[in-house]
Amino acid sequence: MKICLALTKGRLETQCLDYLKQLSFDVDPLIEKGRRLCVETDQFKVFFAKGVDVATYVENGIADLGIVGEDILMEYQPDVYNLLPLPFGKCRMALAGIPKEKELNRKYRIATKYPKIARDFFQEKGESVDLVKLEGSVELAPLLGLADDIVDIVETGTTLKENGLVVKEEITTFTARCIANRSSLKVKRSVIMPFVESLGKVAAL
Numbered sequence: 001m002k003i004c005l006a007l008t009k010g011r012l013e014t015q016c017l018d019y020l021k022q023l024s025f026d027v028d029p030l031i032e033k034g035r036r037l038c039v040e041t042d043q044f045k046v047f048f049a050k051g052v053d054v055a056t057y058v059e060n061g062i063a064d065l066g067i068v069g070e071d072i073l074m075e076y077q078p079d080v081y082n083l084l085p086l087p088f089g090k091c092r093m094a095l096a097g098i099p100k101e102k103e104l105n106r107k108y109r110i111a112t113k114y115p116k117i118a119r120d121f122f123q124e125k126g127e128s129v130d131l132v133k134l135e136g137s138v139e140l141a142p143l144l145g146l147a148d149d150i151v152d153i154v155e156t157g158t159t160l161k162e163n164g165l166v167v168k169e170e171i172t173t174f175t176a177r178c179i180a181n182r183s184s185l186k187v188k189r190s191v192i193m194p195f196v197e198s199l200g201k202v203a204a205l
């Protein structure tokens, strides 16, 4: 019985394959896949998708397991088991902007790819804000006057620094996570659990 594993394309992909390699899994077919999105190995049927879609495939049972950034879980709240943190994809979610005091005669405006995370953060503080949803290059928004500040991922801080922005408040830190479909975990437990346990091994070293 093969495990169907959904991996996040893009930034997490290389880090994830490196990690699996450290655990002695044969990742060569996954590295040599070219533009193919679906690859079978002896043990796995692996497919590659955008983070939010990884969560959707796992929630719907198309994938048994997924590797996804915790930002996606916080934002989209998929109905999956959030099994364990992985030692890669380490980032911060932060409120950032131009380093000046805010003096506003209108509502504070925040640009973000993550409206739920931003809404929850300001609700917790009891602050009322207007949210502007963007799909990328979020750092542009305060520079061009679309928003006062941003809620976004910070990893090295380079993007903020090179655009003259600073972190004003850290919202949370997070990593990549292993997630599981609820019924797969019951039905395919005997094959899934040994793999999940091995995923935790390097993390525990």
Ligand SMILES: Nc1ncnc2c1ncn2[C@@H]1O[C@H](COP(=O)(O)OP(=O)(O)OP(=O)(O)O)[C@@H](O)[C@H]1O
Pocket (backbone or CB within 6 Å): 008, 009, 010, 011, 012, 050, 051, 068, 069, 070, 071, 072, 089, 090, 091, 136, 153, 154, 155, 156
């Ligand atoms: N700067 C970063 N450093 C490390 N990990 C990041 C960074 N930005 C995002 N991530 C993590 O990697 C995951 C995938 O991000 P990535 O930028 O590859 O895809 P995306 O957010 O779907 O954007 P794109 O539309 O550019 O593909 C994110 O969900 C997050 O968990």
Ligand SMILES: O=P(O)(O)OC[C@H]1O[C@H](OP(=O)(O)OP(=O)(O)O)[C@H](O)[C@@H]1O
Pocket (backbone or CB within 6 Å): 135, 136, 137, 138, 139, 152, 153, 154, 155, 156, 157, 158, 159, 160
């Ligand atoms: O702190 P750093 O190491 O500079 O990384 C942070 C940047 O990386 C991500 O953007 P990405 O490159 O995915 O671009 P996008 O948001 O335009 O998709 C994130 O949204 C920040 O802009």
